[in-house]
Amino acid sequence: MPTYTFVVNGKPVTVDAPADLALLWVLRDKLGVRGPKFGCGIGVCRACTSHLNGAEIQPCVTPVAECAGQSVTTIEGLASGDDLHxxxxxxxxxxxxxxxxxxxxxxxxxxxxxxxxxxxxxxxxxxxxxxxxxxxxxxxxxxxxxxxxxx
The missing domain is CATH 1.10.150.120 ([2Fe-2S]-binding domain)
Known part of the structure; x- marks a missing residue:
């Protein structure tokens, strides 16, 4: 199985996952990041909205392979320490x-x-x-x- 390294909420992570596995499932099931929610699984409801290098993405339709070497931010990483966004x-x-x-x-x-x-x-x-x-x-x-x- 391929290995992907990227940054999630400011911390480097490495995961073993199929290239086409949705980032949402990597975040929730492999990394324990629960903020992005599963709603529709086709990028329509946008309950999973997160950022990839600062740009809005829907992790339910973003393959983990697209995140290699990139920076992912979820709701858990939006604040700066104790200072809310x-x-x-x-x-x-x-x-x-x-x-x-x-x-x-x-x-x-x-x-x-x-x-x-x-x-x-x-x-x-x-x-x-x-x-x-x-x-x-x-x-x-x-x-x-x-x-x-x-x-």
Missing amino acids: PVQEAWLEQDVAQCGYCQPGQIMAAAALLRTKKEISDEDIDRIANVCRCGTYFRIRQAIKSAAAKT
């Missing part, structure tokens, strides 16, 4: 979460957006296609705008 702070301030299942993916998608764009519009936020079954979209929108004002 501005999006995480805004989520708490706006009381966004209800069931919380989609929240790691929502936060990671918002953080990726704010990394590339400081001035955001409602249209920018609408392009975040993560699914929230509880329907907290209004609070999600408010939290993203609040985080944008802090960055």
